[in-house]
Amino acid sequence: MDKKRSSFSGKLGFILAAAGSAVGLGNLWRFPYLAAKYGGGIFLLVYLILAVTFGFTLMIAEVAIGRKTGLSAIGAFRKLNRKYSFIGYLASLVPIIILPYYSVIGGWVVKYFSAFLSGQTSAAAQDSYFTSFIGTSTEPVLCLVIFILITAVVVFLGVEKGIEQVSKTLMPILVILTVGIAIYSITLPGAIDGLIYYVKPNLKQFSLTTVVAAMGQLFYSMSLAMGIMITYGSYMKKEVNLEQSVTQIEVFDTGIAFFAGMMIVPAVFVFNGGDGAAINAGPGLMFVTLPKVFDSMPFGTVIGTLFFLLVLFAALTSSISLMETIVSIVQDMLHWSRRLSTIIVTLFSVAVALPSSLGFGKWSGIQPLGMSFLDFFDFISNSILMPVVALLTCLFIGYVVKPKAVIEEVRLNSRFKREKLFRIMIKYIAPVCIIIILVSSILNALGIITI
Numbered sequence: 006m007d008k009k010r011s012s013f014s015g016k017l018g019f020i021l022a023a024a025g026s027a028v029g030l031g032n033l034w035r036f037p038y039l040a041a042k043y044g045g046g047i048f049l050l051v052y053l054i055l056a057v058t059f060g061f062t063l064m065i066a067e068v069a070i071g072r073k074t075g076l077s078a079i080g081a082f083r084k085l086n087r088k089y090s091f092i093g094y095l096a097s098l099v100p101i102i103i104l105p106y107y108s109v110i111g112g113w114v115v116k117y118f119s120a121f122l123s124g125q126t127s128a129a130a131q132d133s134y135f136t137s138f139i140g141t142s143t144e145p146v147l148c149l150v151i152f153i154l155i156t157a158v159v160v161f162l163g164v165e166k167g168i169e170q171v172s173k174t175l176m177p178i179l180v181i182l183t184v185g186i187a188i189y190s191i192t193l194p195g196a197i198d199g200l201i202y203y204v205k206p207n208l209k210q211f212s213l214t215t216v217v218a219a220m221g222q223l224f225y226s227m228s229l230a231m232g233i234m235i236t237y238g239s240y241m242k243k244e245v246n247l248e249q250s251v252t253q254i255e256v257f258d259t260g261i262a263f264f265a266g267m268m269i270v271p272a273v274f275v276f277n278g279g280d281g282a283a284i285n286a287g288p289g290l291m292f293v294t295l296p297k298v299f300d301s302m303p304f305g306t307v308i309g310t311l312f313f314l315l316v317l318f319a320a321l322t323s324s325i326s327l328m329e330t331i332v333s334i335v336q337d338m339l340h341w342s343r344r345l346s347t348i349i350v351t352l353f354s355v356a357v358a359l360p361s362s363l364g365f366g367k368w369s370g371i372q373p374l375g376m377s378f379l380d381f382f383d384f385i386s387n388s389i390l391m392p393v394v395a396l397l398t399c400l401f402i403g404y405v406v407k408p409k410a411v412i413e414e415v416r417l418n419s420r421f422k423r424e425k426l427f428r429i430m431i432k433y434i435a436p437v438c439i440i441i442i443l444v445s446s447i448l449n450a451l452g453i454i455t456i
């Protein structure tokens with residue numbers, strides 16, 4: 006490389022930026038309803054076990070190959086073994102597909118935040134508010150452009166001044182908001198039963214799909230298999246303790262997900278008069294159910310505003326990691342400056358986001374594979390590409406470059422405590438788990454099973 010690669014100033018910068026990527030809509034919206042749906046405490050337990058085994062293995066592998074090669078996904082795989090650079094190309098496709106549609110949802114969050122901020126709480130609680138908003142053309146597009154522009158400014162400023170600085174500011178606020186709202190939520194009258202519903206293992210709801218759902222969620226929640234952790238690893242200094250950092254990111258991500266459940270499940274439970282099943286509102290939970298819940302609770306406008314601010318921060322730090330990954334690929338491949346790369350990536354993302362936004366209104370007649378554009382892009386990236394990339398990464402590390410490539414990197418400055426676990430997971434258990442995720446998400450999409 007001709008120019009010196011940028012880097013995080015120290016360990017905290019890396020951890021907060023990586024945690025910022027990991028903590029996103031997945032934690033705040035998807036985790037709570039999956040937990041409620043799949044047996045509360047039993048889902049939490051399965052998730053936790055998977056996080057310290059499966060999630061740990063994949064994350065440490067990605068961060069290590071990033072730091073070892075000092076390159077983002079494409080360059081990293083190529084440097085390790087020329088024949089396998091296609092894995093890097095595949096991994097890079099994922100953020101390129103995700104960023105545009107993630108920004109559409111980010112735009113919705115911008116809209117809800119401004120609605121609550123300006124006190125339109127009861128309007129936002131109307132049944133048709135969400136569908137009529139996303140069905141229009143101008144406003145959702147405007148919101149997504151605002152969301153992408155904020156993201157672009159941070160990426161434009163660079164790794165240390167932009168990403169690290171923003172993560173160091175936003176992540177502590179995010180933690181305070183999550184814990185604060187969770188505490189408020191469990192003090193609502195009747196909320197304790199909701200809390201019990203959330204944490205008590207309900208064995209009747211346990212089945213193989215619990216495990217599959219937890220595994221798929223983990224994957225997405227930790228921003229794995231899309232080159233993000235490779236890129237962030239490449240900005241990590243050699244003296245930082247890799248194993249410890251990865252553990253801390255996982256604790257952060259899982260902790261926020263747990264608290265998100267604590268803020269949402271009991272509140273919805275109270276609102277529904279003690280009916281747990283209604284929490285399975287799926288995607289409608291955040292934009293349809295929650296505004297009604299806020300409207301009905303004391304101080305709902307304030308809580309709603311803070312909640313959507315929290316979601317906005319979480320979504321922004323995630324979209325920053327997506328854009329940064331794409332920009333670093335463009336820089337590595339074309340040797341353009343960071344600024345030019347950022348501008349081009351921004352224009353591209355806005356253009357590709359348009360169908361995902363208009364797909365709920367003007368263009369709703371066009372349905373690839375019978376899905377809306379947004380669901381279609383989500384399906385291609387999350388259900389197909391990510392498991393394929395993760396599987397190839399495991400096989401590549403387990404059998405081509407061998408686990409020692411990762412182990413040596415981890416050992417540069419400390420003992421690798423979970424080395425045995427890592428070896429067994431990467432070679433045997435993780436590939437099998439990923440095949441299960443891949444097959445079940447395809448069967449789910451075809452309507453043969455439901456997850």
Ligand code: PHE
Nearest residue numbers: 027029030031032226228323
């Ligand atoms: N990990 C993020 C979440 O939990 C989602 C995400 C996916 C972020 C891909 C960036 C890239 O919501």
